[in-house]
Amino acid sequence: MTQPAHPSEEQPGDGDLPDGAHPLGLLPGRRGGLTGAEVAERVSRGEVNDVPVRSSRSAKEIVRANVFTRFNAIIGVMFGIILIVGPIQDGLFGLVIVANTAIGIVQELRAKKTLDSLALIGEARPQVRRDGTVQQIAVAEIVLDDTVLLGIGDKVIVDGEVTEADGLEIDESLLTGEPDSVLKQPGDQVMSGSFVVAGVGAFTATRVGREAYAAQLAEEASRFTLVRSELRSGINSILRFITYLLIPTAIGLIISQLAVEGRDWREAVRRMVAGIVPMVPEGLVLLTSVAFAIGVIRLGRRQCLVQELPAIEGLARVDTVCLDKTGTLTEGGMDVVDLRVLSDGEPGAIGPDTIEHALGVMAGADARPNPSMRAVIAAYGDGRTDGGNGWRVIEAMPFSSARKWSGVQLLEPQGGEASWLLGAPDVLLPSGHPALAEVDELGAKGLRVLLLGRTPDPLDSPDPAAGLTPLALVVLRQRLRGDAAATLRYFEGQQVRAKVISGDAAVAVGAVAGHLGLPGADHPMDARTLPAEPDAFAEAAERTSVFGRVTPQQKRELVGALQSRGHTVAMTGDGVNDVLALKDADIGVAMGTGSDATKAVAQIVLLNDSFATLPSVVAEGRRVIGNIERVAGLFLVKTVYSVLLALLVIFTHSPYPFLPRHSTVLSTLTIGVPAFFLALAPNNERARPGFVKRVLRLAIPGGIIAGAGTFTAYALARANHATDLEADTSVATLTLFLIALWVLAIVARPYNWWRLLLIGTMGGAFALVLLIPPVSDFFQLRLVGTRDPWLGVAIALICGALLEIAWRFMKRRGYE
Template sequence: MTTRGEQVRVTAHPQRDTGLTRAEVAERVEHGQTNELRERTSRSLGEIVRANVLTRFNAILGALFVLVMTTGSFADGLFGIVLVINSAIGIVQEYLAKRKLDRLALLNAPRTRVVREGQLSVIPTREVVLGDLIELRTGDQVPADGQLLSSVGLELDESNLTGEADPVHHAPGDEIRSGTTVVAGMGRFHASAVGPDAYVNRIAAEARRFTRTHSEIQASINKLLTYITWVIIVALPLQIWSQWRAVGGEGWRSVVIRSAAGLVGLVPEGLVLLTSIAFLLSAVQLTRKQVLVQQLPAVEGLARVDVVCLDKTGTLTVGDIAFEDVEALDGLSVEDLRDALGALADDPNPNGTLAAVAASLPAPGGWERTGTIPFTSERKWSAGCFGERGTWLLGAPEVLLPDGPGRARAAELAATGRRVVALACSDEHLTEPTLPSDLRPAGLVLLTEQVRDDAHETLRYFADQDVAIKVISGDNPQTVAAVARRVGLDPGAPVDARTLADDPESLREVARATTVFGRVTPEQKRALVHALQADGHVVAMTGDGVNDALALKDADIGVAMGNGAQATKAVAELVLLDGRFAHLPTALHEGRRVIGNVERVANLFVAKNAMSLVAIVATALMATAFPFLPRHLTLVSSVTIGIPAFFLALGPNRRHYLPGFLGRILRFAVPAGAVAGLAVIASYLIAGSHYGVPKDQFLAQCALTTGPVSPACWEPGTGATITLLVVFFAILSVLSRPFRLWKALLLGAMVTLAVLAIAVPFARDFFTFNAPARLVWESLAVGLVGAVLVELIHRVAGHHRADGGDAGHL
């Protein structure tokens, strides 16, 4: 069997124009000579399991779990079961999300036209095999390497390979490479290198790294985890040493159990899990709204966007233009112009304008095409040669018409919102994409664009959210401005991009002050995106054409239309599968929900870490036992952090994006956690001085591993746990604002569980609680003092500005 490594030495023999046979395709598939892409849209099941199980914090908790189990105190190993459940939830959630996203990505995977057994068919790009006869058309990505057999004005954007943005014309016999994009014309070639031997996979991988969406959440969480790791490294020996001093007389088992309790509190075991689940479920939710998320952080990224750049065609308008009429110039008859238009539109690879004309004007008889110059966005014109009937050109009026009445009339018509293209003629037979010297104006072709019925509402939504709109189009500026007015935008003075300077600073000034740009080249679209980014904006770019691909790739968030060019969808972070611009507000909501809710739950976890650190340091300084057993912190973490965080992470949240995610967390969670730690120590010392057993009897009556323990031994720990519950319920209450019915029910349910754990005999014995009435009131009083301080910290830290505004959502 031929291996992948040998494939590069395999040369496909010249194939017939009918392409490969089924037997030849099967043979190549058997030898592994396919274009199967190695890059996946999601992780494999094995990678999911490893990512959710083999983490540094799971390793720490796992080691502590094993140590606690060796002491025989199985109730204190409950955190290990929670750890397994958390990992299982993460694996199941990500796997289910992976299946949905993979199925959707498969449906929207790149496709390629191939000729096999004389029949042209469209297949997934990954099914292309060595030697396939491939047909390229405008908007396609070249899926493999090979030598061009035929070319009809084929031009490729090779910027991915060479960095040169200008399209490159290719003739039969030229070598073409995967990773390039067809911007004009059509052609056929045999695939001589596929899969890992072609450029496509390496280029795709490089492009993906280059356009990797920045996630403030992920970057902040990673930095936070680094901080916590160093805290654990320092706290680990300190906790073991202090507990050996305090309870070493009870034996090593007591030291292990008390040490484990403090260290378990330092581990944010559910934070990464809940962050991942929030991203994944948001992506799955968006797929139900016809939005394919190709990079999960893009959901968050869209919430940070403050400028949206729109390509008019396919975004503000439906994208399908309709032929309306033709006006003659220089005395030519309308009938002759209609015949010429019908002949031009009878093109095997028409662009959008020609396709619209073809839908209304049939091809006339007696017009034989002898040559074609395909349309490109750089030249802004196309041409067809028809022997004795001459050459007819269709393109932008400012390119094909001289200054004078014709161009003035075109501007007048464009100002009404119509799309106007010029028709010109020549006696020259064109073989190169150069305007003929005897170019004569012939007429004006009028086309209309249907404005999307949801565009006005969508743009008004963005205006309400303080998101600026920039309309960047290749069309006539006056036409673009007219469409902008129809959808409720104030276009101001539209700018013709041909007048723009290349200087970045002047471009920033124009981009800052202008709403509508016309006649923009692909490179200028990208330059405008760069100018807005240099001005401090987070930019989203939407588009559907090949000329949008460069700008989409460089924007912070690229949004492609599902009916757009394959090259455009390949570089976008989000794809609107049904092409509806109105889905963007939904994606924005999801991004805000993710950012706001992850911030909420991160505050809970970090507060617990800060509490544990303060308690560890305080007990070390006072040479006293750690206030809690692991089972106590398992209870507190479950009812005040774990369970509520899961619901809060998935609840609604429409808060506007605010920068400084990590700073806000640290400003609130660290002092709030410190207050909780100090309150716990105070409660523990107060309870220890009035309750429990005398110190000289503690070893005899309260050793954890020497037999039955007197219930009085449980009282100081019970008081500390009650205080901690009060303070953390206060933190949970602060982070749940503004309150809605579902949040009140959630908080009430968690308080009820905590009360039952202390009051119900079975649960009380399991968690080793003993709570005389006076102890309960004293512990509640200390907890209330801590709760008041939490409220003050909340106000000082400015969290009243950061709470999620989910009004009207339950």
């Protein structure tokens, strides 16, 4: 049973409102809510909603996560050993690790700053009643016993007890799993994490901050995180395997080098360190964090708030985007363009003037009017004054997405009572009614049509629409977003299927989608005709592009059906009817002006409310994931050839071919610097499952070829002049650099001017290291004669040809 509504009372707005302004009125004894002194007293006692802001890790956590890693520990120990045995040139790798870690910390702190500032912009601002006024405050400022006001789309911020209700319906499905909304009356409990789907009300906060258990669950479930992504799981799996491989290899290398260089233990230790350090793909984890962080910063500049970091990865994998029509393809506002009276001219018919006045009275009875009702208010007023006609509202039932209509029970000027309903014609009228043909004709033009009807049945009857007399069609025009058509074309060009899922009439939704050029818009489906059998339902979801008359539960089921067919689904929306689908989608995208509930469950919030931002968001996800996969191959090739070289050295009882300084220059020029640029490059390829398998396709054969070729050149050089270890090391360094540069050239494809410049610059930098005496002396690189250097070049060319064959073979296998 709804509570009496009084359209003559003032409606609340933003900021402070005078006592008595709220449409529900004020309860006796609590007319002004808490006083300022009472609020201050509760704050001093700690009875305040001090739940941490949802956005990012703390600065302390960021530093700890970047510094205290297993590989930083390994590198740190190796660096400490070099500081003992010297010289400092062989400890350059330690300085590089320090610099890389610092870069990671700085970038993630920048991302944190961006996230925190955007989260503050997008944060809900609940209304509370204090000192006789209605005020908007921050979530963290709510105190125990505050009177919090609720309207359609508002999220319940803290736990409490309902004190006032006017058709207040709360959806608690995110907490309880129950799909049906719950009608709340004074004295009922409300839980944080639920949201309002209909009506207005107020409640007294009974548990705030960490006292509210449901709030804790919601906070933990939505906290910014780097985990639970296929990419990071794949990298962690690789790193675990490398750790297991590294320990026995390192032990064998230590023993062999001490045996080979027994008379010079310092040289043995240096070459042992040179063998262990390159096995560690330390930069891979760093670049992953940096790429994610820079992605967050770039999206932040476009007023896009990423509430969960794995959302960036999810965006790269999206192949289906489900769009809510209202607020996504169309702007929020609408205009009444026609009022078609259905019974005009018939004996005893209600005339246009009476209908227009009734519409104004209905609009005035709605405490939180939706866009349709705001258009009615703009056209016919809000009925706050009865104009001497004697209209009075007895009860009001706000619009609900589930029932598709709103209504008021009126005391009419003639003294009788009747209920007036305004809603979807195909819901309020029986199938086959003559008025539905006119509705379809208007809907086919992209217009939205509402039916106004009158019934003697009260609003709380089992079916108020049963005895409805249709009176008029209210015709509204929705405002299409100017950027919607271009955005849909972008998705089509990127092989991302777009599906429009709306609660409006199917023919009207199809007309709007058709105007925007969406493929399949000419065959819209009414969701009420969807088959119940799961396989048939999924087939319809797969086949159809436009759905109308979709209930909130059906939106959720459509998302699930598409996921069951192997699709990665993104869902956009702005209203409470989208919440369940947003929560279940792989990626939920909420509009910035949407309800608090939608923004709370979405992973991404478009704060500028622009649908045109979505292509940038998808492109950023693809750039991050595609580039991380690209550079991961570079790091793992190094790991593979380092392990192979160590094993060959152990089995042949040879000195390790490099000093730590050689490994540093090789890693910097063929992996570190190029990977940084490649990780930030544009990349529009949609991410696919199987990250680890694809990366290893290049890393294993590439690493084996590089390691075998380098050791061959090293062994031949040693056979020529076994006593000149520096010359042999120089040949090995030259050979490995050329092979690694070839690997870089493969990873950098397809070529453009800056990628070719990058490869050329790395080659030129190495040439300078060899040719400038002070630099070559610093790195102990000295090529002797022509035979061995040119032999190393020849071996590198052969290895390059083998790399090309292996890469092309693996690429074909990868696309079968």
